[in-house]
Amino acid sequence: MPSLIDIRRRVRSVKNTQQITKAMKMISAAKLRRAQDRALAARPYGAMLQQMLANVAEAAGQSPDSSGHPLLAVRPEKKVLLIVVTADRGLAAAFNTNLLKMAQRFVADNREKELTFETIGRKGRDFFRKRGEKITGEYLDMMKLLSVEYADKIANSVIERFASGEVDAVYLFTNEFKSVMASNLSQTRLLPIEVPTSATSVDYIYEQKPEQLLGSLLPKYVKGQIYRALLESVAAEHAARMTAMDAASSNANDMIDKLTLYMNRVRQASITREIIEIVSGAAALD
16 A cells, blocks of 8 residues: 555646646647637638639630640559648647558558658658658648748649659648547648639639649649648647647546545544554553
């Protein structure tokens, strides 16, 4: 049976841990609102860009001298690039684990292909590095550095590799923000671009030729997709960490109550034993 001193130390240790989890919950809650607003604000832009792409692609398809754009080229998927967006830190419940499991299932189903990785976040980089996968690019500190320029840097590298024929397809794995309690796992084929077919019936007048406009719009579409994925991932990470730290604080509180009750029982048993020893000694003297 542990002594009272050991139990008090355990209670003090759990209380210290609880203070940390409460502080982390408050920090994530404070950052979540801004990250959530940025992610939700990017969705209408992404939908509008998708609609515009559908309209321009339809107009370009009607042009007799239009030629295929490199980002639309569909080739047999022999060389595949995977972009995996994870967090730099843990303590976010299954935020990283579920995404990495989904990516690992893709890897297991496509072992006959030549797979390369570009990882965003330390967790993804460490996971695939331990498994000996080929990592051609890694991007860290996304929380601190996230910006349009940060996303453009990633997108430019991916676009260049696909356009040059170094890879035949690019897939994006990320967490999409759904609510504070849950997020959606997303697996998207980023390249070659699958042009949306939901074009509107509006007859636009184009100042540029539609095929020229399409050529400048496709890279922007890829950059927008990556930037929106990063915003969604950051919001989902803050939500997952806030929920995990709230559960950890609640569990710590339950553990403190149980330890306190156990400590009182041990102290009561110790006092009872001492009283019995005193009474027994007094009776022996009589």
